[in-house]
Amino acid sequence: MSDDVLFSPFKLGGFTLKNRIGVAPMTRMSSPGDSIPRQDVLDFLVRRAENGAAIVYTEAIVTDYESAQGYPGQARLVTQRQIEAWKPVVEAIRKNGAVSIMQMFHCGRMAWPEVNPANRVIAPSAIGPAQDNPLTGAPYPVPDAMSAFDIQHVITGFVETAKGAVAAGFDGIEIHGAHGYLINNFLSSYSNRRTDEYGGSVENRYRFAHEIIQAVRPVVPQNRLLTFRISNWGVVDMEVSLYQDKAEWHQIIKLLSAEPIDAISVSTYDYSTTAFGTDQTMARITREATDLPIMICGKIYDRATAEDALEDADVILSAKSILLNPNWVDDIRKHRPLPLYKSEEANVAYTEAPLP
Ligand SMILES: Cc1cc2nc3c(=O)[nH]c(=O)nc-3n(C[C@H](O)[C@H](O)[C@H](O)COP(=O)(O)O)c2cc1C
DSSP states (O other): TTTGGGGEEETTTEEEESSSSSEEEOEEEEEEETTTTOOOHHHHHHHHHHTSSSEEHHHHHHOOOOSOSSEEEETOOOSSSHHHHHHHHHHHHHTTTTTTEEEEEOTTSSSSSSGGGTTEEESSSSSOOSSSSTTTSBBBOOOOOOOOHHHHHHHHHHHHHHHHHHHHHHOOOOOOOOOOOOHHHOOOOOOOOOOSSSSSSSSHHHHHHHHHHHGGGSSSOOTTTTEEEEEEESSTTTTTTTTSSHHHHHHHHHHHHSSSSSSEEEESSSSSSTTTTSSSSSHHHTTTTSSSEEESSSSSHHHHHHHGGGGGGGEESSSSHHHHHEEEEEHTTTTTTOOOOGGGGGGGGGGSSOOO
């Protein structure tokens, strides 16, 4: 890989990224009252744009007031006040030459029902995660298997949240299909045991993601971006491979590639780990099945890992490094020696401690 690729432009949809480095989506749990993040959390995103990131993702924004929220203090983007709160953030990110993308999610069976006004837990099938909720120490509740009403209600939540993001001026929208949350619950046979048209074959398990993408795309103007995030791991039951094998992953990636989306964001715990019993990384495996731009993340922390990760991807995203080090992009540019942060160090994201 040429030294220059990391800092070379990249065409993503109608946008030209100034480099290949983005801020990964990071939940901050800072919106207790009205689903609007604390000002310092919003300022943090702008600061990362000021400091050279080409893309800035928001935290996962919750798509409804019923069952979507999985953590305390998550944000929403449907009321006028919520929309107004994001407008200056989006504007400031743009002024700094970066692209803003709102990520939206439904927690599915990774639920903490008390934080949802309607106190509901829904998933494709009535099976909870094996592991307890790491934040409460209690078992996850057994979800209701989703009815036709639930499916339509959730899709509407994604559409309305996308509209909120468009109204706030975001350059792009991301559908969060990763990490063991609702869309991933449908995609994976580990959590989807349905016998109707949403379960069984890969095509059937994919149907829910397809319906969301198809419903969301028309409200996202053609000159803005729609991306989809996917992973083979979940934040609980982490050791489980959520897809059976490379062939199944390829099937899903090919289905996604036929959709009107602008990029696939592949989330890994470690970008360099080989997957599905092969000697290939997730990015490499994904590249074999798609011509769409690929974003990759997971333990990319210095110049060498950033360049290596770009071998089979177009854009790298950082969470922990860019969270804890405001000068990360410049440090990468200058080949500075940099630490690999531990997960616990990133827990500061969930506190009120101001970030640099
Ligand atoms: C504090 C924190 C919050 C996160 N919240 C989200 C989120 O809201 N949505 C998401 O897709 N990933 C989320 N992630 C995962 C990251 O986007 C990323 O995939 C993961 O941390 C691996 O990248 P890293 O090694 O650079 O940290 C979060 C990670 C951290 C550290």
